[in-house]
Amino acid sequence: MSRQSALRGIPIRTEPQSSLGATERAAVLEVCNRLKVLAGPLIPILHGVQAELGYVPHDALPVIAAELNLTRAEVHGVASFYHYFRKEPAGRRIVYLCRAEACQAVGSRTLEVHARRRLGIDFHQTTADGAVSLEPVYCLGNCALGPSIMIGERLHGRVMPERFDELVADAACGP
Amino acid sequence: MNRARIFVSRDSSARSVGADEVAAALAAEAARRGVGIELVRNGSRGLFWLEPLVEVETDRGRMAYGPVMASGVPQLWDAGFLQGGAHPLQLGLTEEIAFFKNQERLTFARVGLTDPVSLQDYLDHGGYRGLEAALAASPAGIVSAVTQSGLRGRGGAAFPAGIKWQTVLATAADQKYVVCNADEGDSGTFSDRMIMEGDPFVLIEGMTIAGLATGATRGFIYLRCEYPDARAALQAAIAAASQAGYLGGNVRGSGRAFDLEIRLGAGAYICGEETALLESLEGKRGQVRFKPPLPAIQGLFGKPTVINNVITLASVPVILERGADHYRDFGMGRSRGTLPIQLTGNIRHGGLIEKAFGVTLRELLYDYGGGSLSGRPIRAVQVGGPLGAYLPESQFDTPIDYEAFAAIGAMLGHGGIVVFDDTVDMAAQARYAMQFCATESCGKCTPCRIGSTRGVEVIDRLIAGQDPAAQEALLRDLCETMTHGSLCALGGLTPYPVVSALNHFPQDFACNP
Numbered sequence: 001m002s003r004q005s006a007l008r009g010i011p012i013r014t015e016p017q018s019s020l021g022a023t024e025r026a027a028v029l030e031v032c033n034r035l036k037v038l039a040g041p042l043i044p045i046l047h048g049v050q051a052e053l054g055y056v057p058h059d060a061l062p063v064i065a066a067e068l069n070l071t072r073a074e075v076h077g078v079a080s081f082y083h084y085f086r087k088e089p090a091g092r093r094i095v096y097l098c099r100a101e102a103c104q105a106v107g108s109r110t111l112e113v114h115a116r117r118r119l120g121i122d123f124h125q126t127t128a129d130g131a132v133s134l135e136p137v138y139c140l141g142n143c144a145l146g147p148s149i150m151i152g153e154r155l156h157g158r159v160m161p162e163r164f165d166e167l168v169a170d171a172a173c174g175p
Numbered sequence: 176m177n178r179a180r181i182f183v184s185r186d187s188s189a190r191s192v193g194a195d196e197v198a199a200a201l202a203a204e205a206a207r208r209g210v211g212i213e214l215v216r217n218g219s220r221g222l223f224w225l226e227p228l229v230e231v232e233t234d235r236g237r238m239a240y241g242p243v244m245a246s247g248v249p250q251l252w253d254a255g256f257l258q259g260g261a262h263p264l265q266l267g268l269t270e271e272i273a274f275f276k277n278q279e280r281l282t283f284a285r286v287g288l289t290d291p292v293s294l295q296d297y298l299d300h301g302g303y304r305g306l307e308a309a310l311a312a313s314p315a316g317i318v319s320a321v322t323q324s325g326l327r328g329r330g331g332a333a334f335p336a337g338i339k340w341q342t343v344l345a346t347a348a349d350q351k352y353v354v355c356n357a358d359e360g361d362s363g364t365f366s367d368r369m370i371m372e373g374d375p376f377v378l379i380e381g382m383t384i385a386g387l388a389t390g391a392t393r394g395f396i397y398l399r400c401e402y403p404d405a406r407a408a409l410q411a412a413i414a415a416a417s418q419a420g421y422l423g424g425n426v427r428g429s430g431r432a433f434d435l436e437i438r439l440g441a442g443a444y445i446c447g448e449e450t451a452l453l454e455s456l457e458g459k460r461g462q463v464r465f466k467p468p469l470p471a472i473q474g475l476f477g478k479p480t481v482i483n484n485v486i487t488l489a490s491v492p493v494i495l496e497r498g499a500d501h502y503r504d505f506g507m508g509r510s511r512g513t514l515p516i517q518l519t520g521n522i523r524h525g526g527l528i529e530k531a532f533g534v535t536l537r538e539l540l541y542d543y544g545g546g547s548l549s550g551r552p553i554r555a556v557q558v559g560g561p562l563g564a565y566l567p568e569s570q571f572d573t574p575i576d577y578e579a580f581a582a583i584g585a586m587l588g589h590g591g592i593v594v595f596d597d598t599v600d601m602a603a604q605a606r607y608a609m610q611f612c613a614t615e616s617c618g619k620c621t622p623c624r625i626g627s628t629r630g631v632e633v634i635d636r637l638i639a640g641q642d643p644a645a646q647e648a649l650l651r652d653l654c655e656t657m658t659h660g661s662l663c664a665l666g667g668l669t670p671y672p673v674v675s676a677l678n679h680f681p682q683d684f685a686c687n688p
Contacts, residue, residue, distance in 0.1 A: 039476065040438075042458030047400075047439055081460040082441035084400055096401075100362030101557055101604070102593045105520030106548060138444060138561075138611065140401055141365040142188050143517065143591065144223035144525025153403040157191035 020059040027052045028060045032067035042078055046085055055086035091126040091133040093171040096150040099136045102143035111147045114161040131172040178211040179257045182230040186219035186372050187404040194227040200245040204252055218373020220287035221527030222274055230269055233259040239266040274543055280529045281513050282490045286373035292411040294419055297376040305492030309384045310429050317388035318344055323499035325511025330356055330484030331588040333577045342471035343389040346479040351391035353382050354475055354482040357398040358440050358447040361560025363591030366515040367485035369527060371405035375412035381488035384495060385481050386433040394435040397452050409437055444615040448663045449482045451617055462617045463663045486515055505531035510576045520593035521547045537571040551596040559588025561611050562668035564675035601680035606634045608672040612665060622657045623666025640686025
């Protein structure tokens with residue numbers, strides 16, 4: 001045993017094992033440092049990471065855990081509990097399609113079938129060209145003007161199949 | 176000559192059908208014609224079938240036109256709409272439209288009238304008078320006014336707000352909190368969203384009053400992330416209120432502090448349950464807590480916490496301003512005041528109706544709603560969100576009243592009414608209710624976590640006609656277990672839509688090979 005290793009202390013704080021790239025890691029650390037002063041910071045931090053990276057990479061969890069002095073299990077438990085936090089990157093646009101009762105009453109079940117066929121994907125999937133991800137949502141608060149979808153942060157009402165095609169075509173062409 | 180004032184809503188529902196495009200077209204047409212206009216982006220009047228609604232200020236009041244398409248804007252001009260001119264889309268004065276005229280707007284008094292993010296507009300329309308009254312009263316005096324008003328929690332549980340507040344007031348602690356439940360996840364509801372987008376200051380005022388009443392100095396608005404426009408409006412309003420000294424370390428020079436923050440949810444329906452919401456605010460999984468301890472005694476971070484829904488808190492300023500009696504004089508029985516009712520789904524005239532308790536479902540569906548959108552007979556309505564019972568035509572004479580709904584095995588919840596015509600398959604709706612519970616269960620208690628999944632399977636076998644009598648008995652037994660054995664309303668009330676569908680529409684569950 002070399003002298004150097006014999007002198008090595010027990011690390012109090014280990015660098016979490018993570019294959020997160022340097023840029024992503026810096027982004028995650030920046031979000032943690034900015035938000036960890038909040039009371040109950042974990043969910044704001046997960047929102048912050050998703051806003052920066054588009055999703056919450058599995059490898060970001062140990063970094064967040066170390067920053068907040070939580071176990072990886074706790075952070076994983078929270079990140080995986082909430083439907084909104086993505087484990088995988090999304091397409092360039094996310095289409096949220098409302099599946100709740102008020103939209104069902106005006107044809108959202110038909111729209112769902114149409115949307116999956118038109119995009120060639122199921123819920124929680126992204127088109128092969130990376131343009132559009134399709135996510136279910138349970139109420140967008142537009143219940144008097146359903147069926148409703150939200151593209152990014154923009155709400156659309158009275159979305160019949162033809163209108164869906166127009167909106168998705170516009171979204172897919174966008175930046 | 177004064178510039179004409181034109182109002183086009185900035186409400187996200189109005190925007191969802193083209194209000195932004197109409198506003199842009201109006202501005203462009205005004206520029207093209209060299210006419211100066213003042214374009215105000217107000218909250219929505221709640222007459223959603225008429226959105227995008229364009230209102231023009233005239234000597235007689237606001238003249239309404241709608242629904243307007245961007246391409247139709249030049250024709251409005253040709254018809255002299257700035258002077259209230261005749262046009263096929265002209266609806267007369269907004270306040271004379273029957274749907275609007277017959278309402279009793281207390282909580283929604285300003286929504287649709289004002290520019291939601293203008294503090295000056297808020298003050299000009301009676302805003303912050305409730306706070307002034309609260310600042311002149313003692314904490315016990317404020318709590319007493321809320322108790323006397325008869326205000327009950329508008330989120331769904333209908334617990335008397337004053338009693339919650341009294342408990343927080345009476346519990347000594349170094350820190351107390353006010354939490355606003357803005358996780359409006361029930362399908363068929365948007366009244367919270369309309370307040371937050373259309374009159375955010377009234378919510379801020381209500382929360383500030385709750386802080387003064389109970390000694391809480393910090394407030395959180397737990398807002399669902401599906402409402403980005405509400406977030407923006409609240410942020411702007413909080414900034415303006417802080418700037419003007421209505422929030423912060425010294426509220427209106429009173430020496431009392433109240434600070435407010437917005438926190439975003441992350442798509443978990445269960446976080447609308449108050450204890451799950453508190454867990455989520457603390458940065459945990461949104462799992463329901465056992466009660467007791469009550470949140471009023473050990474709530475957020477273990478401290479005494481007032482937790483109320485948006486509408487409950489937004490109804491407080493008018494109670495303080497006009498007095499408890501004024502509010503209590505509306506309503507019937509033990510349901511006092513008004514309820515912002517949301518008429519949605521397959522309905523011709525969908526929107527927001529704030530009425531005193533006591534109006535019947537039938538009046539709402541036919542007098543206000545004008546029947547179904549499809550023109551087919553209304554077969555069922557679901558009241559109170561995804562955990563509410565499905566009611567058949569024979570129950571349409573039930574008045575909007577917490578106790579009257581409880582008496583028929585239903586609940587008012589957050590006041591959302593979803594209308595279905597005769598094409599609805601009630602077995603599919605029952606299955607959906609169970610599936611929704613399975614998807615959204617927090618997993619803490621077995622009846623909800625496992626019961627909902629088994630429930631879907633039993634309904635599938637029932638619909639497939641596999642020994643249907645036995646399946647129905649099993650389903651009813653399972654619903655019984657969920658009702659009595661679940662920790663919170665998600666598992667406890669999911670049987671409402673399932674059993675009501677089974678009771679009132681048994682033919683839909685019969686196997687038709």
